[in-house]
Amino acid sequence: MSKVIFITGASKGFGKLWAEAFLKRGDRVVASARNTSALNDLVQQYGDAVLPLQLDVNDRNAALNAVSKAKAHFGRIDVLINNAGYGLFGAVEETTEEQARAQMETNFFGVLWMTQAVLPIMREQQSGHIIQVSSFLGLVTLPVLGLYNASKFAVEGLSETLAMEVKDFGIHVTLIEPNGFSTDWSGASAIQTEAMEAYEPVKKAFAEGAGPDAWGKPEATVAPILQVVDSQIPPLRLLLGKVAYHGVKDAYAQRLASVEEWKDVSIAAHGH
Structure with missing residues (x-):
């Protein structure tokens, strides 16, 4: 049975790629973007199966209206994929208030507004699947991406809580956690802070640390996304890419080791 899938940020990158994959197999897609002209090719090819909507996810009322x-x-919404977002590159000290707030507005509050908008529909249906496109940087961090890391950590906390709150309504929640992929996330879609000379060494080390194999192929994510959407019991979290898998596994092993090292101090702090 075909599903109705709402995808934000569907004009390019993962959003466009996944929207086309769903349409190709017979699903119906609500594709939202700031500029819907980028969706004309999908409309021409798939006609009434796709509903393009102009949407800035930062606008809560616009999110409610779009949903x-x-x-x-389409009469229902089976899956929401919160994909809209962008990367802010720069040291924490370099980041302006405007840049910091804008990063959180799109990457966190945009996710919150869309999630709140779709929940009454899914509760009424007693079914639904909310897929948040987070990042492996919502679990571990890299330098020069402090505000991006923070926005995705916020999405992780929100979504893990949400999953517990809505499971009895038949609603599933999945966090998709990719490593870097060869989309324009780090190119045309990215925002750069104004550079301070003091941080050039850490930026240089960061740039040199990424090997030629660090970036995944976007097309390889299609089959995993289809599998998650079709799963009767989808995972709460799914890492995409070998960099994400190894990075998170190693970081969590180090965290557990540190927890054990300071175990006595932690327990003593309880007081009784």
């Missing part, structure tokens, strides 16, 4: 239009058009 309402999607429900009115």
Whole structure:
């Protein structure tokens, strides 16, 4: 049975790639973007199976209206994929207030507004699947991406909590945690802070640390996303890419070792 899938940030990157994959197999897709002209090719090829919607996820009322239009058009929403987001590159000290707030507005609050908008529909259906496109940088960190890391850590905490709150309504939540992929996330879609000379060494080390095999192939994510959407019991978290897998596994092993090393101090701090 075909599903109705709402994807934000569907004009390029993962969003466009996944939207096309769903349409190709017969699903119906609500594809939202700031600029819907980038979706014209999907409309021409798939016609009424795709509903393009102009949407800035930072605008809560716009998110509510877009979800309402999607429900009115297709009658239901089975899956929400919160994909809209961008990378802010720069040291924490370099980051302006405007840049920091804008990063959180899109990457965190945009996810929150869309999630809140779709929940009443899914509760009424007693079914649904909310997929948050997070990052492996919502579990571990890299330098020069402090505000991006923080926005994805926030998405992780929100979504893990949400999963516990909505499971009795038949709603699943999945966090998708990719490593870097060869989309324009770190190119045209990225924002750069104004550089301070003091941070050049750490930026240089960061740039040199990424080997030629560090970036995944976006096309390779299609089959995993289809598998997650089709799963009767989807995972709460799914890492995408071998860099993500090894990076998170190693970081968690180090965290557990540190927890054990300071175990006596931690327990003593309880007081009784």
